[in-house]
Amino acid sequence: MYDVVVVGAGVTGAFIARELSKYRLSILVIDKESDVAMGTSKANSAIVHAGYDAVPGTLKALLNIRGNKMMKRISEELDVSFKMTGSLVVCFSKDGIFELEELKIRGFKNGVEDLEIIGADRLREMEPNISPNAVVALYAPSAGIICPYELTLHAMENAVENGAELKLECELSGISYDREVFRLETTKGVIECRYLVNAAGLYSDTVAEMAGDHSFRINPRKGEYVLLDKIYGSFVNRVIFQLPTDKGKGVLVTPTVDGNLLVGPNAEDIDDKTDTSTTSRGLSEVINVARLSVPSLDTRGIITSFAGLRATGSTGDFIIGPSPVNNKLIHAAGIESPGLTAAPAIGEMVADVLKKNGLKLEDKPDYCPYIEKYTPSRKMSESQWNEAVKKDPAHGRIVCRCEKITEADIVASIRRTIGARNVDAVKRRTRAGMGRCQGGFCSPRVVEILSKELGIPFEEVTKSGGKSVFLLKKTK
Amino acid sequence: MKEVDLVVIGGGPAGMAAAVKAKEKGVQDVLILERENSLGGILNQCIHNGFGLHYFGEELTGLEYAARFIDKVHRMNIPYCLETMVLNIGSDKTVTAVNSTEGVFTIKAKSIILAMGCRERTRGALNIPGTRPSGIYTAGTAQKYVNIYGYMPGKSVVILGSGDIGLIMARRLTLEGAEVKMVCELLPYSSGLTRNIVQCLDDYNIPLKLNHTVVAVHGKERLEGVTVAEVDQNRKPIPETAEFVPCDTLLLSVGLIPENELSRDAGIELDPVTSGPVVDARMETSVEGIFACGNVAHVHDLVDNVSNESELAGESAAEYILGINVPDRSETIVVKAGNGIRYTVPQLIRKQSLSRDTVKIFFRVADVYRNVRLAARCGNNILVERKRIKVTPGEMETLELKSQDLREINAGEELVIELRTDGEGH
Ligand SMILES: Cc1cc2nc3c(=O)[nH]c(=O)nc-3n(C[C@H](O)[C@H](O)[C@H](O)COP(=O)(O)OP(=O)(O)OC[C@H]3O[C@@H](n4cnc5c(N)ncnc54)[C@H](O)[C@@H]3O)c2cc1C
Numbered sequence: 001m002y003d004v005v006v007v008g009a010g011v012t013g014a015f016i017a018r019e020l021s022k023y024r025l026s027i028l029v030i031d032k033e034s035d036v037a038m039g040t041s042k043a044n045s046a047i048v049h050a051g052y053d054a055v056p057g058t059l060k061a062l063l064n065i066r067g068n069k070m071m072k073r074i075s076e077e078l079d080v081s082f083k084m085t086g087s088l089v090v091c092f093s094k095d096g097i098f099e100l101e102e103l104k105i106r107g108f109k110n111g112v113e114d115l116e117i118i119g120a121d122r123l124r125e126m127e128p129n130i131s132p133n134a135v136v137a138l139y140a141p142s143a144g145i146i147c148p149y150e151l152t153l154h155a156m157e158n159a160v161e162n163g164a165e166l167k168l169e170c171e172l173s174g175i176s177y178d179r180e181v182f183r184l185e186t187t188k189g190v191i192e193c194r195y196l197v198n199a200a201g202l203y204s205d206t207v208a209e210m211a212g213d214h215s216f217r218i219n220p221r222k223g224e225y226v227l228l229d230k231i232y233g234s235f236v237n238r239v240i241f242q243l244p245t246d247k248g249k250g251v252l253v254t255p256t257v258d259g260n261l262l263v264g265p266n267a268e269d270i271d272d273k274t275d276t277s278t279t280s281r282g283l284s285e286v287i288n289v290a291r292l293s294v295p296s297l298d299t300r301g302i303i304t305s306f307a308g309l310r311a312t313g314s315t316g317d318f319i320i321g322p323s324p325v326n327n328k329l330i331h332a333a334g335i336e337s338p339g340l341t342a343a344p345a346i347g348e349m350v351a352d353v354l355k356k357n358g359l360k361l362e363d364k365p366d367y368c369p370y371i372e373k374y375t376p377s378r379k380m381s382e383s384q385w386n387e388a389v390k391k392d393p394a395h396g397r398i399v400c401r402c403e404k405i406t407e408a409d410i411v412a413s414i415r416r417t418i419g420a421r422n423v424d425a426v427k428r429r430t431r432a433g434m435g436r437c438q439g440g441f442c443s444p445r446v447v448e449i450l451s452k453e454l455g456i457p458f459e460e461v462t463k464s465g466g467k468s469v470f471l472l473k474k475t476k
Numbered sequence: 477m478k479e480v481d482l483v484v485i486g487g488g489p490a491g492m493a494a495a496v497k498a499k500e501k502g503v504q505d506v507l508i509l510e511r512e513n514s515l516g517g518i519l520n521q522c523i524h525n526g527f528g529l530h531y532f533g534e535e536l537t538g539l540e541y542a543a544r545f546i547d548k549v550h551r552m553n554i555p556y557c558l559e560t561m562v563l564n565i566g567s568d569k570t571v572t573a574v575n576s577t578e579g580v581f582t583i584k585a586k587s588i589i590l591a592m593g594c595r596e597r598t599r600g601a602l603n604i605p606g607t608r609p610s611g612i613y614t615a616g617t618a619q620k621y622v623n624i625y626g627y628m629p630g631k632s633v634v635i636l637g638s639g640d641i642g643l644i645m646a647r648r649l650t651l652e653g654a655e656v657k658m659v660c661e662l663l664p665y666s667s668g669l670t671r672n673i674v675q676c677l678d679d680y681n682i683p684l685k686l687n688h689t690v691v692a693v694h695g696k697e698r699l700e701g702v703t704v705a706e707v708d709q710n711r712k713p714i715p716e717t718a719e720f721v722p723c724d725t726l727l728l729s730v731g732l733i734p735e736n737e738l739s740r741d742a743g744i745e746l747d748p749v750t751s752g753p754v755v756d757a758r759m760e761t762s763v764e765g766i767f768a769c770g771n772v773a774h775v776h777d778l779v780d781n782v783s784n785e786s787e788l789a790g791e792s793a794a795e796y797i798l799g800i801n802v803p804d805r806s807e808t809i810v811v812k813a814g815n816g817i818r819y820t821v822p823q824l825i826r827k828q829s830l831s832r833d834t835v836k837i838f839f840r841v842a843d844v845y846r847n848v849r850l851a852a853r854c855g856n857n858i859l860v861e862r863k864r865i866k867v868t869p870g871e872m873e874t875l876e877l878k879s880q881d882l883r884e885i886n887a888g889e890e891l892v893i894e895l896r897t898d899g900e901g902h
């Protein structure tokens with residue numbers, strides 16, 4: 001019997017678990033996928049929003065601001081790549097200045113005090129590749145960029161290191177409640193708990209319905225992206241948004257923390273919550289609209305494309321609080337953007353909601369907010385790297401050429417607290433295969449290392465769990 | 477810091493030929509750095525025939541071809557480091573590398589030869605939409621799984637792109653018992669060698685669908701199929717022709733990209749068409765004393781050409797190190813890709829370096845043409861001209877020019893390589 005079970009190991013579930021792991025509680029996080037951050041948390045814009053966008057007074061506004069303020073400390077505690085680059089909302093007509101003023105006032109109401117409206121000259125000085133048609137912009141110095149799967153993984157690892165449990169490939173399919181105990185039917189058997197937290201992202205309405213709660217719906221809205229080679233990483237220096245017009249919300253162009261260039265997303269309401277396919281229409285829309293901001297965007301630099309699904313809730317705001325049918329079921333649902341930014345604040349809020357609904361939160365003196373830092377070979381100084389090679393020659397064997405990831409890095413990613421179990425999981429932890437050749441050179445080696453470390457034959461090594469095997473059988 | 481006369485980066489056919497030649501020409505101190513665990517480069521995974529007809533006058537497998545050069549490297553006592561990855565080259569000709577015995581180390585070289593080969597274009601570079609399941613491989617990666625690891629990537633296969641590696645893999649996978657359903661090629665012609673189309677597709681009844689491409693990928697975990705469509709003259713898919721083809725494997729053989737990240741970081745000028753360094757007729761890059769050869773300079777279809785070109789680079793590096801025939805870099809003739817020509821290598825000729833009798837210009841045509849003449853022209857003066865019944869972008873062309881003619885050309889003038897049809901004057 002657990003005190004709390006959290007459904008969903010996305011960024012929301014991870015920060016809830018981490019927050020709860022500060023207290024003397026038995027906590028279990030379950031997720032249907034083979035790794036953490038396999039839902040929306042792995043495919044998004046990776047922006048730590050400043051907080052001027054959300055409607056004042058909403059949870060989105062409140063938690064965005066709080067999350068933004070927490071992020072620097074969190075990134076240090078959890079060893080997550082985070083850069084406070086600042087963001088710009090650019091506008092292509094002089095009249096737009098009025099709307100930028102409105103945004104600025106909204107930001108001020110939300111508590112973003114350092115917003116600034118800047119003219120064309122300053123804009124061009126800051127962003128030499130910006131379109132000549134961009135005449136004015138809103139500058140938000142406190143916006144930043146982060147690595148979303150690293151944030152999720154490290155938050156969850158920190159929770160696990162502080163005593164929380166994690167069960168992957170464990171799908172919740174039914175909930176019953178009797179004598180103050182939830183009985184959860186899952187693919188890994190029945191699990192019992194006293195409190196249930198619903199952080200199931202796109203499926204949080206389904207989870208609510210399992211408990212007889214029909215108070216909200218979640219609709220998927222797809223956003224597609226293209227990612228460009230690192231040689232384009234300094235094409236822009238900040239997150240470049242476009243001022244929304246009646247033609248659309250615009251798309252953003254941003255460097256990523258790893259030095260690539262990310263372009264997207266568009267927005268399309270769809271029916272299928274599993275449909276993360278990209279479309280030729282979506283990808284060309286993204287590219288064409290991005291060129292309004294940066295006309296010289298070079299599509300030859302594209303190394304991959306992907307899509308993420310926003311979990312758009314029917315209430316318009318984050319849905320955080322006890323279920324109307326059972327106050328021991330706490331929702332953290334409808335967590336669309338700025339959910340990544342808000343996640344640490346959502347974690348705190350959910351702990352507070354649990355407490356208000358009777359969960360005893362007793363401090364755990366040995367709680368440690370830090371995770372053990374791992375320095376990949378390529379980020380070591382020459383002398384550190386040489387020391388590392390002396391201790392373990394695997395530090396001198398480069399497996400992924402494009403990103404310069406060593407065998408030691410890959411082995412470490414498999415052996416860490418939440419170890420990689422497939423090729424994509426290695427990729428998210430190390431960047432092996434994320435570069436310009438997209439795993440062409442290194443995936444055979446990664447398959448080999450996984451097979452050896454996990455003690456499974458080649459044919460059982462998968463790309464991302466399930467039936468996604470690489471190799472079928474031995475040759476004749 | 478360790479000092480070496482000549483550092484060769486890459487131990488494929490290009491690097492080995494260059495190193496051997498440089499040593500023959502008198503450079504004592506040569507070092508090859510190779511990131512794989514053996515010399516040979518891409519040839520190590522080519523267990524098929526078709527190498528060496530020109531260079532050795534007999535048909536060898538890739539492995540046998542490589543073995544001959546590995547032998548030479550051994551016989552000439554040229555040292556090499558394996559599993560050694562070059563991380564950085566400075567324009568001051570320092571080379572930083574890492575391996576598991578020495579850690580990170582930097583070498584100061586008098587001269588460097590770039591022979592890093594190329595990598596394959598991927599799905600991302602083509603921007604094929606759809607899901608992202610397993611079962612999509614570049615042809616070379618699949619070749620590695622099959623030939624080096626001994627594993628089959630799948631059992632029903634569609635191949636996109638009719639490059640040579642794709643053609644070779646169509647045959648290989650068929651022989652291993654897989655069903656290769658089709659090879660789709662966006663263009664109206666194949667970029668592969670004709671002999672490969674005959675021996676790898678026709679002989680096995682594998683259809684080659686020209687003017688076709690893959691427009692979508694299906695399947696959530698493992699690939700379940702692809703949508704194939706015909707394209708119009710502008711290479712845009714025609715929606716009515718879209719057809720779902722069930723398969724568990726998609727191989728991409730859609731082109732190779734020279735691996736020039738090191739070159740770029742060293743400040744070496746790159747040619748946007750070849751994606752390789754701009755080189756002169758001695759294979760010297762824009763940085764004095766740094767030479768390039770093989771697939772890193774431009775993609776070759778025949779390793780024989782790689783060997784020849786690399787020997788030239790090796791010899792030039794030797795001359796540079798020994799201070800023989802080092803040209804004044806200011807006097808150059810620009811070699812221009814004219815009508816119907818996609819690129820040329822070299823891109824320029826240094827007037828003072830015409831110490832050999834002839835200069836070879838390698839180039840590719842931009843499309844398939846019939847009954848044409850390939851010509852090198854300066855102003856109105858045609859230096860050489862060759863009649864061809866058919867030329868295709870898939871096969872590299874050469875023209876050999878007499879140095880004595882080139883000396884007549886003034887520095888700064890253009891030497892235009894072009895395709896001429898019979899209607900035209902002259
Ligand atoms: C296109 C796009 C761009 C975005 N950009 C930004 C941005 O720039 N900045 C920002 O702050 N936010 C952004 N967001 C929002 C942010 O990505 C999300 O708010 C956040 O990732 C949501 O995390 P989550 O943990 O709630 O959901 P998820 O990451 O989807 O996690 C839910 C988890 O629940 C699991 N699950 C579901 N059902 C079950 C079940 N029955 N049993 C077991 N497990 C189950 C799923 O497998 C999944 O892992 C963006 C979102 C999108 C789609």
Ligand SMILES: Cc1cc2nc3c(=O)[nH]c(=O)nc-3n(C[C@H](O)[C@H](O)[C@H](O)COP(=O)(O)OP(=O)(O)OC[C@H]3O[C@@H](n4cnc5c(N)ncnc54)[C@H](O)[C@@H]3O)c2cc1C
Binds near residue numbers: 776
């Ligand atoms: C599948 C396939 C089939 C072919 N079929 C034929 C055929 O039938 N007949 C024919 O004549 N030709 C064929 N070719 C063409 C021919 O083999 C190639 O053109 C030739 O191998 C290119 O030689 P290279 O040395 O330039 O490159 P490679 O062989 O690619 O060698 C480059 C070497 O450099 C190393 N390297 C790169 N970067 C670094 C670094 N940073 N540090 C250290 N080392 C580095 C690489 O590991 C590699 O070993 C084929 C090619 C392929 C790929």
